[in-house]
Amino acid sequence: MTEVLPKRITKEIERLMNDPAPGIKAVPFEDNLRYFDVVMAGPTQSPFQGGEFKLELFLPGGYPMEPPKVRFLTKIYHPNIDKLGRICLDILKDKWSPALQIRTVLLSIQALLSAPNPDDPLDNNVAQHWKDNEKDAIATAAAWTSQYALPGK
């Protein structure tokens, strides 16, 4: 990499390494420090508990004025996450503030796993399932977790 990383990004990486958020591991690629491999533990008391979810995170050139781009790589059954792993979260779009960081973004995603919001769906089928029969939807989510997100898979 020839690009000189903005101080902000270097600092953020430093902080992420020294003081990682609980249940979240974010490691930048060696040859591209704007690209992160993320592993997020499914929050307890959620159907994602016990799962380890892989995500990719990219800091675009406009960061921190522009939000980072984040996507789930592990299949997940969630009303605000679609088949391609794209996430419907306001802070990744119009509610982004340059005062937010990689850490806060990842924590928000983790919170989204604990509290799905079927009223603002990205995947309509999943959201409908969640609204019609929450218990059954949660069971499906748990089944997907053990099928796709078990550690070591």
Added chain:
Amino acid sequence: MPVTDSTAFHNNDNDQLDGMDMSATGSDYDDDFLMSDPYDPEEYDGVEDDGFYDEIGGQGLFTAEGTKGLEERRPLYQVEYETHSESELVQLQKEEAAKVSGVFGIPMSHATMMLRSMKWNKERFFERFTENPEKVQLEAGIVTLEEAAQRRVTPEVKQYFADRRVRAVESNVQYPDWEELSPEAQTQRNLVEFIPDALCEICFSGDPSVPTYALPCRHRYCIDCYREYLTHKIWDEGLSARIQCPEFQCPIIVGEPVVEMLVSSADFSRYRNLLLRSYVSENDTMRWCPAPGCEYIIECHTPQSALLSTVPTVRCRCGHAFCFGCGLDDHQPCLCILARKWLKKCSDESETSTWISVNTQECPKCQAVIEKNGGCNHMTCRKCQHEFCWVCLGPWSQHGRAWYNCNRYDENASKQARSAQEKSREALTRYLHYQTRYANHERSADLDRDMYRKTERKMELMQQASSLSWIEVQFLRDAADTLIQCRMTLKWTYAFAFYLARNNMTELFEDNQRDLEMATEQLSEFLESPINPDTISTLRQQVLDKTAYVASRRKVVLEDTARGFAEDRWDFNVSLTE
């Protein structure tokens, strides 16, 4: 006076009309026509005047020599509106702000910012401001004056901005000079300060050589990040009035003076431009003229809720006539919702499917669409091999030598299919009736526009061939204007009529429509007649006469439609919802 056409009016003598009282009633003839003297060009303007001419600076398609207009009430079908240029709008904002500033004794800039945060809704502003002035100020991003005024910009800060100007070429950052700033922006710059151990939460840099700034919410960032943040919002997101503090979920607005002192003058002028755009787009009483390249703004106070009973037609200073309600080209007398339905009907495939349902049948078994391609009524569906009769749609087995049933009328199974098909056939014929006429006027208007271009040449010819002056040959241009306008109106009367339920009112409407159409065609014919020096003065009389008549017929149609809405006497065969 030579009379060439057969309508009753024109057999009237000139003199008779000249002496007619303006408000004459009780005549056998059309009152509306008699309201003005068709032979007086100025009066003619008065009749024809749609309120548009007041707006025209003589640059548009429709030009009028001095509008006097009659001292008459505004016709029902016209709405009040005004055209503004961008600079006039800026002036208008200033006046609004000055009013508010005067009433509450607050600085102009504060009034502007607060009004802007209320989307220039003065009533709302008055209400909210009397209730809780501090909150309104805070939301508008106003720093209380005392705090800012007490402060003085430190020499270090002043030096910093000056240095950055000098080094502008290398660092690509150029702050405006202190002297260039408005007083409000200078006040804001007083709030820029060096904080020794501050850590900017955006760049994570604790560089003590860069000063910082905070809005009244006290979220402090270095001015480099602030500037980058603002330019990003301005250029990449096109935001202006709604730029908030960079802090997550902080609702405080970054006001105009703050932007002014923190960004380059190029960025600031773009910001000002965006402010104006948002003023128009957020204001329900404003609309940009949709004509390509036109930068005028129309202000009209007809609310959206009135669109089910009015067609607020406006004419921009550029000459473009359009509907303020929906932005489409002038579609009087047709309501916006009906115009939309009509255009959709004409453009989308629903009519193709009507053709399909009229000219094809569905296989009674598998519903495959079948078009008859031979004379034999014995159909065999290619898809499901079902055999049936094209005429009665019953199974072909009943058409064998042993048992033939097709000629029996009350075959229940086929009766329903028949009536459904007849219905759609009739609906198609009805639609085509209106559509043909609609399309025809559109086409004719296009041809008339071509002719309009030739009118110039014709006017020259006329001047050469006769003793008429330039002013006197203007009638040709006026006639062409009127003709095109009437065709546009006629076009839309057909769309309107298509949606009208059949009743007496509709028949009256069609009578008016017929009169306008007939007169329009006659005028059109006059305008295409060759110029002969001997008959020029006759032609001129005829055209003047006909133009005024046609214009008055148009007015009758529009006025009657508008009155119909006011009296709630139109019934439609569709619901007036999307």
